[in-house]
Amino acid sequence: SVFDCPILDLPVVHDQNGKISVLENNQNIPFDIKRVYYLYDVPYAAERGGHAHYELEQFVVAACGSFSFILDDGINKREVFLNSPQKALHIKPGIWREMKDFSGGSICLVLASHEYTETDYIRNYEDFIKYVQNDSSDS
Numbered sequence: 001s002v003f004d005c006p007i008l009d010l011p012v013v014h015d016q017n018g019k020i021s022v023l024e025n026n027q028n029i030p031f032d033i034k035r036v037y038y039l040y041d042v043p044y045a046a047e048r049g050g051h052a053h054y055e056l057e058q059f060v061v062a063a064c065g066s067f068s069f070i071l072d073d074g075i076n077k078r079e080v081f082l083n084s085p086q087k088a089l090h091i092k093p094g095i096w097r098e099m100k101d102f103s104g105g106s107i108c109l110v111l112a113s114h115e116y117t118e119t120d121y122i123r124n125y126e127d128f129i130k131y132v133q134n135d136s137s138d139s
């Protein structure tokens, strides 16, 4: 559910010359990171996302600037505002997400549990609702 998408506080190595935030396989990331990508040069007022995944799990970090994720499990919606390079939002499988309110120059860093494959996407909202309704017998 959207309430099972926690915001992780990242370890920060801080000295007088700057900061390092760490995400590491099998330390604070509970899966093997297979892919890293980042969104940038997002135009003012642009909205992205509009899909869910069957298998993919992700950690999302506002590496620079800020933006909002709207998470939707088919029953509840939750808006998460990310504005810190020291926090990572854990998006579990089966969550519809939309992204908006990207600040100028923002960078949305994503660590993903699987390589890119279009077959893992649910891009139609009605298909998503059917999927979560049929899948609710598992949980």
Ligand code: TYD
Pocket (backbone or CB within 6 Å): 035, 037, 039, 048, 049, 050, 051, 116
């Ligand atoms: P998408 O995941 O829909 O973007 P967002 O959720 O940020 O709006 O991906 C947009 C396009 O980029 C889509 O055609 C698939 C492609 N893409 C890749 O080829 N590889 C990737 O790792 C990602 C994330 C997207």
